[in-house]
Amino acid sequence: MIRGSRYRLLGAGFVALALTATACGGSSSSASGGSNGSGTLSTLVIANAVKVDTLDPEANSVNESIWLDQNLYSRLLQPNATGTGLLPDLATSWNISKNGLTYTFHLRPNAQFSNGMPVTASDVVYSIQRSRAFKGGWGFLLTPVKTITAPDPHTVVITLSQPHAPLLADLAMYAYSVVPESLVKAQGASFFQHPVGSGPFMVTSFSPDTEVDLARNPHFYGIKPKISKVKVLIVPNDNTRVLELESKKVDVIENPPGNLVSEIDKTPGLSVQLFPSTRVDFIQLDQHYAPFKKLAVRQALNYAINRNAIVKLAYQGHAIPGASFLPYRMEFYDSAISPYPYDPAKAKQLLAQAGYPHGFNTFLITVSGDVAGQAEAVVIKSELAAVGINVSIQSYELTTAYSKEDSGHSQMGERYWTNDIIDPDEVATFGADCQGGANAFSSYWCDKATINAVNQARSELSSSVRQNLYNQVQQAVYQQSPFIVVDYSPYRYGVGNWVHGFHATPLGNYDLSLETLTVSSH
Amino acid sequence: MSRFGSLPRRLVHVVIVLFGITLVTFFLLRLIPGDPALAILGSGYTHARAQAIDSGLGLNRPIWSQYGLFMSRLFHGSLGFSFFYHEPATTVIVQHIPPTLFLVAYSAVLAALISLPIGFVAGLRSGRVVDQVSRVFFTLSFAMPAFWLGIILILIFSVHLAVFPISGFGSGVAGHLYYLFLPALTIALGFSTVLVRSLRAATITTLHAEFVDTAQMKGIPWARVLRRHVFRNAVLAVVAVYGVNLAYLISGTVLVENVFSLPGLGTLLVNSVTDRDYPVVQGVTLVFAVLIVAINLLTDVTQAALDPRVGQEIGT
Numbered sequence: 001m002i003r004g005s006r007y008r009l010l011g012a013g014f015v016a017l018a019l020t021a022t023a024c025g026g027s028s029s030s031a032s033g034g035s036n037g038s039g040t041l042s043t044l045v046i047a048n049a050v051k052v053d054t055l056d057p058e059a060n061s062v063n064e065s066i067w068l069d070q071n072l073y074s075r076l077l078q079p080n081a082t083g084t085g086l087l088p089d090l091a092t093s094w095n096i097s098k099n100g101l102t103y104t105f106h107l108r109p110n111a112q113f114s115n116g117m118p119v120t121a122s123d124v125v126y127s128i129q130r131s132r133a134f135k136g137g138w139g140f141l142l143t144p145v146k147t148i149t150a151p152d153p154h155t156v157v158i159t160l161s162q163p164h165a166p167l168l169a170d171l172a173m174y175a176y177s178v179v180p181e182s183l184v185k186a187q188g189a190s191f192f193q194h195p196v197g198s199g200p201f202m203v204t205s206f207s208p209d210t211e212v213d214l215a216r217n218p219h220f221y222g223i224k225p226k227i228s229k230v231k232v233l234i235v236p237n238d239n240t241r242v243l244e245l246e247s248k249k250v251d252v253i254e255n256p257p258g259n260l261v262s263e264i265d266k267t268p269g270l271s272v273q274l275f276p277s278t279r280v281d282f283i284q285l286d287q288h289y290a291p292f293k294k295l296a297v298r299q300a301l302n303y304a305i306n307r308n309a310i311v312k313l314a315y316q317g318h319a320i321p322g323a324s325f326l327p328y329r330m331e332f333y334d335s336a337i338s339p340y341p342y343d344p345a346k347a348k349q350l351l352a353q354a355g356y357p358h359g360f361n362t363f364l365i366t367v368s369g370d371v372a373g374q375a376e377a378v379v380i381k382s383e384l385a386a387v388g389i390n391v392s393i394q395s396y397e398l399t400t401a402y403s404k405e406d407s408g409h410s411q412m413g414e415r416y417w418t419n420d421i422i423d424p425d426e427v428a429t430f431g432a433d434c435q436g437g438a439n440a441f442s443s444y445w446c447d448k449a450t451i452n453a454v455n456q457a458r459s460e461l462s463s464s465v466r467q468n469l470y471n472q473v474q475q476a477v478y479q480q481s482p483f484i485v486v487d488y489s490p491y492r493y494g495v496g497n498w499v500h501g502f503h504a505t506p507l508g509n510y511d512l513s514l515e516t517l518t519v520s521s522h
Numbered sequence: 523m524s525r526f527g528s529l530p531r532r533l534v535h536v537v538i539v540l541f542g543i544t545l546v547t548f549f550l551l552r553l554i555p556g557d558p559a560l561a562i563l564g565s566g567y568t569h570a571r572a573q574a575i576d577s578g579l580g581l582n583r584p585i586w587s588q589y590g591l592f593m594s595r596l597f598h599g600s601l602g603f604s605f606f607y608h609e610p611a612t613t614v615i616v617q618h619i620p621p622t623l624f625l626v627a628y629s630a631v632l633a634a635l636i637s638l639p640i641g642f643v644a645g646l647r648s649g650r651v652v653d654q655v656s657r658v659f660f661t662l663s664f665a666m667p668a669f670w671l672g673i674i675l676i677l678i679f680s681v682h683l684a685v686f687p688i689s690g691f692g693s694g695v696a697g698h699l700y701y702l703f704l705p706a707l708t709i710a711l712g713f714s715t716v717l718v719r720s721l722r723a724a725t726i727t728t729l730h731a732e733f734v735d736t737a738q739m740k741g742i743p744w745a746r747v748l749r750r751h752v753f754r755n756a757v758l759a760v761v762a763v764y765g766v767n768l769a770y771l772i773s774g775t776v777l778v779e780n781v782f783s784l785p786g787l788g789t790l791l792v793n794s795v796t797d798r799d800y801p802v803v804q805g806v807t808l809v810f811a812v813l814i815v816a817i818n819l820l821t822d823v824t825q826a827a828l829d830p831r832v833g834q835e836i837g838t
Contacts, residue, residue, distance in 0.1 A: 051793065054608050061562045136559060136575030140568075189608055208607065209618070209785035210690065235689055235783045239673050244688050247681045398796055403556030406567055417565050430566070437568030 041519040043229040044499065047241050047253045051234050052208040056192040057177035058131040058138075063418070063508055064254065066174045068232060070511040071214060073177030073197035074221075076105055076124065076156070077168055079422045081513075083278065083506030084331055086172055086422070090119060090198070091156070100163035100461045105156040112219035113180050114202035121150030126181035128171070138175040140437075141166070141426070144459075163459045165466060169423035200225050200515050210234055225515045245270060245494045248522055252502055256494040258316045258372055264494050269522070271497065274318055274490040275504040278327035278419035280427075281319075283380070283484040286410040287444045289362065296354035298481040302340040304347035304387045305380060311487055314375035318492065322485035324474040325431050327417070330506065332424045332470040337478050339485075347387045359388025365404050365413040368395040373414050376486065406442050415441065416489075419507060424470055428454045431483075432473050445482030498522035532822075536815050540808065544596070547807040548589050551800055557581065558605045558798040579605055592804065601808075602801035606794070611801035615790070615809060621691050621779070622786035624698050625705055626771050632710035634764075637717035641760070642753060644718065645725025656718060664715035672708045672781035679704060689783035705782040709775065713767060720763045724756035731755070758828050765821025769814040 053062040057073060060066045070078075078089040091105040111119040125148050132139035144164040149157050160167070170176070178198060184191050195203060200222060201214040214230040233250065235241045238257040244250040246267055256264055261272045285292040285301070292298060307321035320328055321339040329335070351359060366377045374395070381391045391412070396404060405413035419427060429436035433454045434446035450473055457469040478485075491504050501517035504510045558579060559572035576582045580591070595602055601611035644653040663671065680688045692701030728734065729752060737747045776788025787806055794802040 053606055056608065059608060061564065135578035136562065136571045140571070192608070207785070209789070210783070233689070233783070234785075236789070237669070237781045237783065240676065240689055240781055240783060243673070243676050243681055247684065247688060249688065399556035399561045399798055400554060402560050402564065402567070406560065407555075415565065420566070430568075437570055438566075 039521060040226075041521055042227055043231060044227050044252065044514070044517070044519050045231045045233065045250045047233045047235040047244050047250045049234075049236055049238070049241065049255050051236075052206075052212060054192060054208075055195050055203065055206065056189075057174050057179075058134040060174060067504075067508050067510060068212065069174055069177060070199065070509045071201040071230070071514060072195060072199045072203060073174075073179065074111065074119070074199050075172055075174075075177050077172040078512075079169075079172055079505060079507055079509070081503065081505055083276075083422050084329075086168055089172070090124065090178060094168075096461075101160045103158045103160075103167060105158075107154045107156065108221055109154055111198055111221045113196050113198050114217040114219055115180075115196050116219055117180055117182075117196075118153075119178060119180075119198050120153045121156045122153070123181045124156050124178050125150045126184075127178045128176050130179075130184070131175045134175075138170075138173065138420070141170045141173070141421075163461055165458055165461055166421065166423035166425040169421040169425075173421050175420075200511060201230060204229075208234075223515055226518050227514070230514060242494065245496065248496060251496050251499045251519060253494040255492055258314075258318070258492075261316055261318065261492070269497050271495060273493050273495050273502070275493070276328060276506050277489065277491045277504075277508065278330060278417075278427075278506045279489050279491075280322065280325060280327055280417045281376075281486045281489055282322070282325065282415055282417070282441070283364070283486060284405055284410065284413040284415050284442055285481075285483055286405075286408065286413075286442060287482070288408055289411045291354070291356060291360050291362070292411070292443075294354040295480065296350040297356060298484075299340075300347040300350035300354070300387065301384070301389075301484055302481050303343045303350065304389070305340075305383055305484060305486070306342040307339050307487060308342070309383070310376050310379050313379050314372045315487065315489055319487040319489040322487045323478070325417075325477045325483070325485050326424050326427060326470070326474055327419055327506065328488035330419065330424060331422055332467055334471045334474040336471075337474060344383075344387050351387060351389075356388075359384075359390065361390045361392070362411045363392045363394050365401050365410065366393055366395045367398050367401045367414065369398075370414075372489075377414060408439070408442070408444065410442065413442075415483075417441070422507065425454075425458050428457065428470065428473055432477050441483050443482035445480065447476060447480060450476045450480075496522060529819075529823075532819060536819070539815060540811055543807060543811045544593065544804065545589075547804050548592060548800075549585075551795075551798075551803055552585060554795075554798070556798060558800070561797045561799075562605070592801075601805040604794075604799055604802050606797045606799045606802070611799075611805045614802055615787070615805045618785055618787050618790040618806075619809070621702075621784045622772065622775055622788060625702055625709070625775055625778070625784065625786065626768065628699070628702050628706035629709035629713060629771065630764075630768055632706050633713040633717060636710060637714040637721060638757070640714075641718040641721030642725055642756065645722040645729070645756065646748070648722065648726055653722070656722075660711075660715040660718050663711040666712070668708055668712060668777045669781050671711065672705065672778055675704045675708055676781075691784055702782075702784075705778045705784060708778050708781075709771065713771065716763055716767055717760055721756060721760045724759035725752060728752045728756045754828075758825065761825055761828065762821060765817055765824070769817045772810060772813050772817075 048064045050062055050064045052065045052068060054060060054065065055069060057069050060069060074090045076089060076091040077086045080087050090107050090111055092108045094103060094105045096103055107121055113119060128148055131137060132142055144160045144162050146159045146161050151157060180196055183196055193206060200217055200220045202217045203212065204215045205213040212232040216225050216228045235244060241253045242256055242260050242264060245253045256272060264270050264272050285298055287293050311317060311319045311321055323337045323339045324334050326333045351357065364377055364380065366373050377393045381393060384391050404410055405415060417427060430438040431441045433451050434440045434444060435451060453469045453473045457466050460466050460469065491508060495502055498520045499517060501513055503513035559575040560567055562575060563571055592602065604611045604614050607614045640656050644656045647653055676688050679686045686704050687701050690701050692698050734747060734751055737751050775786060776792055779786040779789045787809065791803065791806045794806065
């Protein structure tokens with residue numbers, strides 16, 4: 001009995017091995033068959049590092065999923081390729097009343113969902129209202145909105161209680177993507193397992209942890225994408241993702257690790273492409289900790305940190321030393337501000353002036369597993385040690401780190417910001433307005449004049465007046481240093497040279513480039 | 523079947539253990555700093571938004587009433603709704619079970635195929651070349667972390683030789699066997715070390731046992747002595763080691779799942795802890811607990827089946 005079962009086990013094992021061997025043979029021959037072809041290919045394969053949280057735009061929180069969504073849905077307007085302006089999407093034109101309180105959007109008459117249903121104004125109204133009502137979602141951006149109505153199938157009218165300059169940018173945000181009212185109401189949450197949108201692509205298969213397959217939407221109003229299919233693979237391990245690219249089974253990989261960038265660049269046919277992003281890396285300084293209440297201490301930290309060294313050591317040179325807290329060169333960015341120079345002597349002098357001639361002890365929270373962040377922390381620790389500040393590095397798992405940093409009992413913390421809209425209203429409210437809900441990036445820095453300027457810039461429609469106000473905000477944050485702006489880091493993609501025209505916008509969307517890029521055989 | 527007499531009592535123990543596990547995971551999970559709202563909002567966190575999310579998820583209720591709700595749902599076969607996947611937690615978990623179970627079973631079979639012959643031969647030829655080579659090889663493979671060994675195997679078999687896929691689960695049994703070969707081999711190589719070493723030691727001990735001399739003196743052919751008396755007795759010692767380590771493997775596949783992009787339970791658990799997806803974490807922990815308890819039970823039963831003495835000991 002026992003011998004019998006053992007031999008059966010062995011037998012099963014050999015069958016398994018035999019099957020494996022035949023399967024290998026089949027695959028290697030088909031792989032070589034594919035590479036012998038010539039001309040262009042119809043499928044683009046992208047490997048992302050992070051699983052998809054949902055395809056429901058109102059509930060998205062993961063960047064990679066948001067970028068994926070943009071290929072499926074249209075909005076009234078969309079950000080342009082440089083993230084500095086807006087393009088028509090479902091709305092071809094819009095008028096703003098003289099008092100800035102009524103917006104009228106004229107929809108394109110031929111827009112259809114991927115199932116052939118027309119996109120109507122009432123779909124738009126429903127979608128915006130639905131996202132506004134989502135608990136913990138982005139409804140707060142549209143607080144001044146009074147009514148959203150559809151007087152006819154091709155017109156949407158939005159009225160406001162007070163002028164709201166970021167409105168168009170808000171409406172171009174992913175959360176306000178347009179979904180078909182009748183289907184979402186009928187299917188509920190299950191709609192987003194096989195969603196229907198009016199973007200350039202549609203979902204053909206959806207496994208959030210492994211693979212999402214897209215096909216060209218035959219009813220898309222815009223230009224017909226040159227590729228007919230997009231395969232998005234989820235490959236969390238950094239090394240594995242790079243190996244997928246090196247084996248040429250994948251065309252584009254998201255976020256290759258910094259220490260493998262030069263290896264990818266050295267591999268024939270592969271390169272790492274950098275796209276300017278809205279990411280700002282900064283060090284939080286919690287003013288509940290006594291030394292950080294003093295302006296001179298905060299400025300001393302700015303002088304004590306060598307941003308060029310951090311860019312070189314932590315980001316392999318692929319980042320820009322930080323100056324203003326607004327994302328690099330976005331709308332209303334103040335280019336007159338330049339990074340604090342590296343000046344340890346001045347830092348020591350400022351510390352002495354603040355009453356800390358021998359420095360003090362503090363801690364710096366980092367996210368474990370964030371390789372660049374750990375390197376940055378080590379550089380900061382040694383540079384602050386040089387001016388007498390003793391920093392202990394505390395690494396936590398992501399959510400624990402956030403929780404500690406937001407607790408109001410923190411000291412220093414590594415954090416970053418990325419924009420969801422192209423207008424600076426969002427980052428200014430979160431970073432410079434202690435009454436805006438985020439306690440000025442949890443620094444608890446409150447400056448009356450700055451808060452007023454942030455609020456005024458939101459309801460001011462003249463661009464030049466807004467520029468002046470945002471310059472004032474940026475200079476105040478620079479001078480007062482409620483947190484240390486360290487650098488602006490770009491998006492990194494590893495791309496095969498057989499892919500022509502892949503491009504990510506500063507918000508991270510790549511949907512515009514998927515409409516035009518081509519893939520040659522390789 | 524008196525040697526399985528302790529089974530009913532063991533099953534009662536299982537229920538108590540599982541209840542304890544719901545209690546521990548539920549409350550430990552809530553002791554970790556950070557909540558789902560924070561994981562969802564990240565740098566867009568504001569107190570108002572977090573409160574809205576908490577009330578939407580029912581997290582603003584007293585913790586005892588949350589536990590009560592969790593337990594009453596559990597008795598109705600539901601684990602609640604995943605905060606992150608926006609689907610029932612049971613659906614999410616069930617989707618992630620096959621890759622892990624398949625991987626563990628595949629690794630277990632590969633490990634047995636590798637280690638039983640090698641361990642036995644190393645024991646018979648202890649001190650000779652076979653023994654020395656196996657010692658060095660398996661010490662090395664044991665010392666290599668799975669994420670490193672996995673990458674090396676990918677580099678050799680997927681990038682250079684291009685015979686195995688780098689990542690994915692495949693479809694159909696043949697597809698799974700093909701796609702999971704490298705991950706299973708990665709686990710099996712590490713797992714085999716313990717088996718080879720313990721089988722070798724057990725074989726040497728058994729060879730010196732008096733009943734082996736007796737069998738030999740009775741004139742039984744040596745090959746038969748080895749098969750019927752030495753191997754059977756030596757392998758008994760390995761079954762317990764095999765069982766304990768197999769249980770450990772189930773929750774330990776996470777590194778390998780990560781390297782080979784397998785959507786398994788280990789990956790799901792780690793991600794869900796990071797996301798503070800309480801219903802999923804609670805569910806996966808329960809599944810692990812059930813599997814581990816089941817494997818332990820199965821190991822005892824197997825041992826009892828192989829060796830009548832074992833059953834009598836645990837039966838008393």
